Amino acid sequence: MTSAAFDVLGIGNAIVDVISRADDAFLKTHDLTKGSMMLIDEARADQLYAAMGAGIEVSGGSCGNTMAGVASFGGKGAYIGKVRNDQLGGVFGHDIKAMGVSFETPSATSGPATARCLIVVTPDAQRTMSTYLGACTRLGPEDIDVARVGSAQVTYVEGYLWDAPEAKKAVLKAFDAAHAAGRKVSITLSDSFCVDRYRDEFRDLVRNKVDILFGNEAEIKALYQVDTFEKALEATRKDAKIAALTRSEKGSVVIKGGETHAVPAASVKKVIDTTGAGDLYASGFLFGFTHGKPLAECARLGGIAAAEIISHVGARPDQALKALI
């Protein structure tokens, strides 16, 4: 195994977030489940956008946020994801490269527009997401550069990719390429509804492929269909090599075989917008992991990144994370 060109290579849905504030009544009127991510088609996206208040547009996508975090810590990152050659696709590409992340996936020149995630932030700082996948559905195995994947210490993907069948194939190709090169692979469960959609496949992956699993309390309980975090922990311990499980203000728990590291959350003055908390936790953890830190320290770095991101609107760091550690 040669030395790694990248610390982390991320594969994800390349999405531009449209963030707007609204009250709980808005969620009710538009049949949105608070805190969840729902997939929508273009017509519904247009209708919902028309109903939303004035917004800000900012590059997002769960894995894109994580890679921005890795770069912000000073890590070397690469990203694979599909946009269209439209204005928002240009914004996404600009932003991820401006963070210092290598991004070479060719834009689609036909087909659906760059993906948008319509995010409604309620006064309790919770975010509710409606995603139009658009060009993301065009990511496929042909976008996976095997040599590039083999040159990253960890290949990290989002469970959301399972919503695009060709993207899932791309992930499986990348996982094989990473392992063939003696590297590690990692996945986040993304969302409890996403887990419901792909439970069997995710369980199989965790048991047989994944080296580092990320998930929050709701997601890991959904994966094993248990009603307490303790039971979920027990089940995870049997399946996963390493799992980093987040619990909001209770911090996170990392398990590896018999080891358990419970790490408290970093303090936050005021929670403004929880969008990206899990994504940024993963960035801190993976930055630490690829820099040889012990697991508890990886979790602490994850907590610091998550605390930064929930202190302001938007899911990408407002300040250099490396300055916070």
Add this chain to the structure above:
Amino acid sequence: MTSAAFDVLGIGNAIVDVISRADDAFLKTHDLTKGSMMLIDEARADQLYAAMGAGIEVSGGSCGNTMAGVASFGGKGAYIGKVRNDQLGGVFGHDIKAMGVSFETPSATSGPATARCLIVVTPDAQRTMSTYLGACTRLGPEDIDVARVGSAQVTYVEGYLWDAPEAKKAVLKAFDAAHAAGRKVSITLSDSFCVDRYRDEFRDLVRNKVDILFGNEAEIKALYQVDTFEKALEATRKDAKIAALTRSEKGSVVIKGGETHAVPAASVKKVIDTTGAGDLYASGFLFGFTHGKPLAECARLGGIAAAEIISHVGARPDQALKALI
């Protein structure tokens, strides 16, 4: 004169802001003058954007910001400005309408893209703007609905429109229509470099057409080519019917004939980004003016709106301004 359908009708360059942080060295490297607005062509816009860090996109344009402010106070506003039928044009249209501002100007279906303003915010909270006017150059007299203008108490325009010759003609048509309907017209000087470009025309307008003049200290000094605010005040008093002149942390001074109202600035906990301070001052002032408030109260409302806008990133209100008064 019938009752007014709109409190304020604004005409401006319809622009999407791209806001990014950078240090002073970035300004030097890219030959940017701190605090100013510079016009750039598309090639320069692409080059500068490539060099900028990750950004957020948010609807802007000086007058668009003002109209968002008027609506946020609870005022009835209409806006005239030109975007292209592209993604950023869609964002601009969505956002201004989502604020409750009537916006019916047809999008251009060919020609240059929707305008972008590349805004660099330095650690001292100053903003430096580079504007690619794009589709704004296609605004013309044919976009002025005379009846609509006549149905607004005040028609408010930005001096920046002088940079697009057809847009200037549109403004002059609107001013005549407003006066013919017994309404008032108002202009902001926009920027001291803009004043340098059109000094004679602006002086003529202030003397012969404008009912309410807005400007900051640098702009009014540039208009009369004097070196102190006091001299500028004296000159303005001779020319302008009503002038509201802003002085950053020193508040504002409103003059009308022999009357002078000096109003202190509203307090701000921490200045984050000064983008839009003047635009929002105008919104508060015009909301007050069109609701029959005395001039000093108009200035106070302007100060409240300006204080809100400089407390966060972006040039449109984060919270309902009517809740602050």
